[in-house]
Amino acid sequence: MTQPNPFKWFKTSAEIIRLAVMMYVRFPLSLRNVEDLLHERGPEISHETVRFWWHRFGPLFAAEIRKRRIEGMQSSHWRWHLDEMFVKINGERHYLWRAVDHEGEVLESFVTKTRDKKAALKFLRKAMKKHGRAESYVTDKLRSYGAAMKDLGIEDRQETGRWLNNLGENSHLPFRRRERAMLRFRRMRSLQKFASIHASITNHFNSDRSLSSRSLFKQNRAAALAEWRGLCVS
Numbered sequence: 001m002t003q004p005n006p007f008k009w010f011k012t013s014a015e016i017i018r019l020a021v022m023m024y025v026r027f028p029l030s031l032r033n034v035e036d037l038l039h040e041r042g043p044e045i046s047h048e049t050v051r052f053w054w055h056r057f058g059p060l061f062a063a064e065i066r067k068r069r070i071e072g073m074q075s076s077h078w079r080w081h082l083d084e085m086f087v088k089i090n091g092e093r094h095y096l097w098r099a100v101d102h103e104g105e106v107l108e109s110f111v112t113k114t115r116d117k118k119a120a121l122k123f124l125r126k127a128m129k130k131h132g133r134a135e136s137y138v139t140d141k142l143r144s145y146g147a148a149m150k151d152l153g154i155e156d157r158q159e160t161g162r163w164l165n166n167l168g169e170n171s172h173l174p175f176r177r178r179e180r181a182m183l184r185f186r187r188m189r190s191l192q193k194f195a196s197i198h199a200s201i202t203n204h205f206n207s208d209r210s211l212s213s214r215s216l217f218k219q220n221r222a223a224a225l226a227e228w229r230g231l232c233v234s
Contacts, residue, residue: 004234006057006060006181006232007232008057009045012043012045012049014232015229016038016043016045016234017053017057017223018057018061018221018229018231019038020034020038020045020050020053020054020230021053021054021057021058021061022201023037024050024054025058025178025194025197025198025201026201026202026205028178028180028181028183029181030047030135030182031047031048031050031051032047033045033087033142034050035047035050042192043193044218049171053102054197055063057195057232058193058197059193059196059197060228060232061200061201061228061231061232062196062197062200062201063196063200063201064084064232065200065203066200066202067142067202067233068140068227069105069204073182075132076111076134077132077133078101078102078133078134078136079101079102079134079135079136079137079138079172080100080101080102080107080127080134080136080138080228081099081100081101081102081138081139081165081167081168082097082098082100082123082124082137082138082139082145082165082168083097083100083139083140083165083168083169083171083172084097084098084099084100085113085172085175085176087179087184087185088184089113089185089186089187089188090186092112094191094196095110095111095112095113095114095115095119096109096110096111096175096191097109097110097111097119097120097123097187098110098160098171098199099123099127099131100167100168100171101134102167102216104167104206104208105203105206106125106171106199106200106202107130107131107198108123108126108127108130108131108210109192109195109199110122110123110126110127110192110194111188111191111192113188113229115142115144116144117143117147117151118145119144120147120148120233121148121151121152121167122143123148124149124152125152126147126193130154133154134157135157136157136159137149137157137158137159138159138161138164138165138167138168139160139165140160140165140200141160145158146158152190153202153231171178174197174202175198175199176200178198182194186232204224204227204228205224206219206230207224208220
C-alpha cells in the first residue's frame with residue numbers, strides 16, 4: 001500500500017518546499033532570509049509560509065531520514081559521546097541532552113528542565129530504546145551520568161577524561177549558530193521539535209571535508225542532495 005502524497009493539496013511544487021525547509025533548518029537563516037533568497041530565485045513566498053512548511057514537513061523529512069539511516073548505523077553501537085548544553089526558554093535555563101556517535105552522527109536529542117539523575121536516566125533510556133546499547137559511553141564528570149548508568153547496569157562502560165569528550169562538545173556548535181539566528185526558543189516543545197529535526201538534517205548533509213578529498217566530498221554532497229530531493233516521494 002503506497003503512502004499518501006504529503007504535497008497533494010499544495011499549489012507550490014515539492015521541490016520548492018524541500019528547498020525552503022532545507023535552507024531554514026540546515027543554515028543559520030531567519031524566516032525572512034529564506035523568503036528573500038526564494039524571491040531572488042523567482043518564487044514569491046511569505047516568511048509565514050516558510051514557517052508553516054517547516055512545521056508541517058520538517059518532522060516528515062526528519063523521520064524518513066532517520067528511518068533510512070538507522071538501518072545502516074550498526075557502527076553507532078561502538079562508542080557514544082554524551083553531553084548536555086544550556087538553552088534558555090523565556091529566560092529560564094533548560095538542558096538539551098545529546099548523544100553523538102564516534103563518527104559525529106547525532107543519535108538523540110532530549111530537552112529537560114533539570115540536570116539530575118532522573119533526567120539523565122530518561123535521556124539514556126530513550127537513546128537506548130532507539131539505537132541499542134553502545135560498547136562505551138564518553139561523558140564529562142557530571143555525577144548524574146554515573147548514577148543513571150549504575151541503575152542501567154552499564155557503569156563499567158563509562159569513560160571520563162579532560163579531552164575525551166571534545167567530539168560531543170564540538171557537535172553543539174551547529175545548533176548554537178542556528179539558535180542565535182532564531183533568537184532563542186519560547187517553549188520546550190518547540191525546542192524539542194526543532195532539535196530533533198535539525199539533528200536529522202545535519203546528519204544527512206554531514207560530510208567532513210577535512211577527512212576526504214575534494215572529489216569524494218563533491219560525490220557525497222551530490223548523493224545527499226539527490227536523496228533529499230527524493231524524500232516523501234510515494
